[in-house]
Amino acid sequence: MIKTTTSLLGTLDPQSRDRLLTTAKEVSFGAGDRIFSEGQRADRFWIIRTGSIVLDLHVPGRRSATIETLGSGDLVGWSWLFPPYQWHLGAEAQSPVRALEFDATVIRALCEADPVLGRAVARRVAEIIGHRLVSARTRLLDLYGPYGSGPGS
Amino acid sequence: MADYDTTPAVLDRAGLAALVRVLAGRGRTVVGPTVRDGAIVLAELDSADQLPWGWGTELEAGRYRLRRRDDEAGFAHSAGPQSWKTFLHPARERQWSADRDPDGQLTIVPDRPEQPAYAFLGVRPCDLRAIAIQDRVLAGGHFADDGYRTRRSGAFLIALECTEPGGTCFCVSMGSGPGVEAGYDLALTEVLDDDGHRFLIRAGSPEGAEVLAELSTDRADEATVTTARTTVAAAAEHMGRAMPPMDLRALMGDSLDAERWDDVAARCLSCGNCTLVCPTCFCTTTEEITDLTGDHAERWQSWDTCFDLDFSLLHGGPVRSSTRSRYRQWLTHKLGTWHEQFGSSGCVGCGRCLVWCPVGIDITEEVAALAEEATS
Amino acid sequence: MTEVPVPYQVVRRSQETTDTTTLVVEPVARALPPFRPGQFAMIYAFGVGEIPVSVSGILDHRHRLAHTVRAVGAVSAAVCAAAEGQELGLRGPFGTGWELERAAGGDVLVVAGGIGLAPLRPLIRAALAGAGRYRRLNLLAGARTPDDLLYADELRCLADAAPAHVAVTVDRPGHGWLGSVGMVTQLLNRADFAPGETTAFVCGPEAMIRATARDLRHRGVPADRIRVSLERNMRCATGHCGHCQLGPLLLCRDGPVAGYDRVAPLLAVREL
Incomplete structure (x- = not known):
């Protein structure tokens, strides 16, 4: 089940979507499997069909800090685009x-070769990044803290 | 048709004195204007002698002065520092008392002293409108303020048509004066000419007619009726101020982001005087008071002002922290959102907010500036 | 006559989180008129003062009510500290309710942030009781940490019983948290509802409400079908003190629950 309004593929026109999908392959990960690590080459990305993935950040001397979780329909990874x-x-x-x-590499090449597709993909990824940025910023306020009003109060 | 006699009559000054006696005799606490502390204030009257005979006022934005008149007029002055809300919606009032017995059981009872049966002498048209507005706010909704309702339903209103508006008056542009048509028990018009000093009086309720019948009056002569009418009509031409003739409610709604708010905020001291003298401003806060035993508590209500920082306090801080936003709240509420909340404007054009503003902020000038900004 | 608080006795208290307590109260003698989900009471702590608190439970038994209170000030701390057997004063019911019937025939989407889950709890119960009148029921809740999540046991039961899709997310996961991390809006991606036929009920901090409502609008939920519960300073609850104004609204009378179509332009004005 892939939701239409917020996923990467949902808002692409059917033709572009099919062109991307023909390059995709089904993969699976076991619970606890590391999919990628900070600093590594971003040569792939994923769209989750089922299950959930934790995005984390390594902090020396501490357990990895969970930044956010992603679930069904979500795009995993955008660093491959830039x-x-x-x-x-x-x-x-x-x-x-x-x-x-x-x-x-394949998707970037497709996007280079077909500016219409390239623009559609870039725009969609930007929307997703924007959405995540808004969420992260809102969470920065610590709204559910004791006074619900964030820093300075 | 009214089911009581509405024929106008004429009273002389002695007749007015008799009116005060008749009202007192009926067990009423008579409240009217009197000179005190360099102003014409509203206070309990023992006799008509205490009325401000021969006193007038000079009003400007941020300025109020008494002056001696050339004649003996008793009501040729404009709105003073108080309004009738001082009596109907007092500045401080106990709402309830609570007691806790040794078992921890609570007993909470309404605890208001017995309310006086007021007779208000000399309610100007603007203030009569203000009372009607507070009626809707405090007693006209799903819930009623019991204290207000009790005092109000027992009050006897003697309106006084305006014959000499002040320099800060703008009731005509708010549609609330200078004459009165309804909402009173008795209505007076003061007439002072070569034929003498007298009052045209008419009843607006059965009780008003009853009181009038107890007085020795003459049927009003044509000349007095005509003079009264023309004097009131002339007063309409002598308003010191006017609101811009436009849909003020729409203007307020469209002006939330106006630059003028910064301009007025640079002058406004956020003191709240305008809200205290305004005859329709109704906001209150509450406080809890306990005695030394800790087993008796009282809830008191007192006037509050939207200019106070704490007024909009929410958890960590006030919602309206800037003077700009607090002045905007006051004005857009008064002229705009009051309509949605209570079905009318909250302004009656009495001019008190101009007079008693320590820096002379003029509501009509501010609205005109907002109007100009909106059209430019 | 609603002007004087009516004595209610605390019959049960449960500590929800470090600073939040749920009190079940029942009338000592006379009961207040029935509450609807979304409405609130003024709770009086003897000698301290009154605060507005939405009902978090409406029980048939002995006219009992539940209130979930977070200790953030003098009065709320005193209410939270009320022991079983202690008497409090209650006035109410006040304000508009959630009006669950607006969702009849469509999907119900409940989105809660922090203590915003409390006013939504009676709505969720009503939706479960009225199963059949609504299509899918989604409950999405955000909390600061796993320990700050209200009614955790109830949510687990609800998720297991499965008449509802329940999803919970936290801002700061502790050790061992295996659930979602992120803002509550992220959960919308995984919820199952038809935007055009959904009625959303949203409660939480105002910034969370705005973010959620914007997201829902973007997904195609009509603005008047996004019902939000708002908060302002409140003293009297009867529309007479003027404190709870939000533009033309007196939130004790025209709220706390209102349509996003009505409040969106008001929430957009700073310091209104």
Whole structure:
């Protein structure tokens, strides 16, 4: 089940979507499997079909800090779209995961060759990043803290 | 048709004195204007002698002065520092008392002293409108303020048509004066000419007619009726101020982001005087008071002002922390959102907020500036 | 006559989190008129003062009510500290309710942030009781940490019983948290509802309400079908003290629950 309004593929026109999908392959991860680590080459990305993935950040002397979890329909990874193509965060399967895996080099080449498709993909990824940025910023306020009003109160 | 006699009559000054005696004789606490502390205030009257005979007022934004008149008029002054809300919606009032017995059981009872049966002498048209507005706010909704309702339903209103508006008056542009048509028990018009000093009086309720019948009056002569009418009509031409003739409610709704708020906020001291003198401002806060035993508590209600920082306090801080937002709240409520909340404007054009503003902020000038900004 | 608080006795108290307590109260003698989900009471702590608190439970037995209170000030701390057997004063019911019937025939989407789950609890119960009148029931809740989640046991039961899709997310996961991490809006991706036929009921901090409502609008939920519960300073609850104004609204009378179509332009004005 892939939701239409917020997923990467949902808002692409059917033709573009099919072109991306023909390059995808089904993969699965076991709970606890590391999918990628911070600083590694971002050469792939995923769209989760089932299960959930934890995005984390390594902090010396502490357990990895969980930044956010992603679930069904969500795009995993966007660092593949922009140089230097390196992961900013790490990702680990929180539960058994089935996902579609895309090869970043192939998709980038497709996007280069077809500006219409390229624009559609870039725009969609930007929307997703924007959405996550808003969420992260809202969480920065610590709204559910004792006074619900964040820093300075 | 009214089921009581509405024929106008004429009273002389002695007749007015008799009116005060008749009302007192009926067990009423008579309240009217009197000179005190350099102003014409509203206070309990023992006799009509205490009325401000021969006193007038000079009003400007941020300025109030008494002056001696050339004549003996008793009501040729404009709105003073108080309004009738001082009596109907007092500045401080106990709402309930609570007692806790040794078993921890609570007994909570309404605890208001017995309310006086007021007779208000000399309610100006603007203030009569203000009372009607507070009626809707405090007693016209799903819940009623019991104290207000009791005092109000027992009050006897003697309106006084305006014959000499002040420099800060703008009731005509708010549609609330200078004459009165309804909402009173008795209505007076003061007439002072070569034929003497007298009052045209008419009843507006059965009780008003009853009181009038107890007085020795003459049927009003044509000349007095005509003079009264023309004097009130002339007063309409002598308003010191006017609100811009436009849909003020729409203007307020469209002006929330106006730059003018910054301009007025640079002058406004956020003191709240305008809300205290305004005859329709009704906001209150509550406080809890306990005695030394800790087993007796009282709930008191007192006037509050939307200019106070704590007024909009929410958890960590006030919602309206800037003077800009607090002045905007006051004005857009008064002229705009009051309509949605209570079915009318909250302004009656009495001009008190101009007079008693320590820096002379003029509501009509501010609205005109907002109007200009909206059209430019 | 609603002007004087009516004595209610605390019959049960449960500590929900470190600073939040649920009190079940029942009338000592006379009961207040029945409450509807979303409405609130003014709770009086003897000698301290009154605060507005939404009902978090409406029980048939002995006219009992539940209130979930977070200790953030003098009065709320005193109410939270009320022991079983202690008497409090209650006035109410006040304000608009959630009006669950608006969702009849469509999907019910409940989105809660922090203590915002409390006013939604009676709505969820009503939706479960009225199963058949609504299609899918989604309950999405956000909390600061797993320990701050209200009614955790109830939510687990609800999720297991499965007449509802229940999803919970936290801002700061502790050790061993295997659930979602992120803002409550992220859970919308995984909820199952038809936006055009959904009625959403949203309660939480105002910034969370705005973010959620915007997201729902973007997904196609009509603005008037996004019901939000708002908060402002409240002293009297009877529309007379003027404190709870939000533009044209007196939130004790025209709220706390209102349509997003009505409040969106008001929430957009700073310091209104």
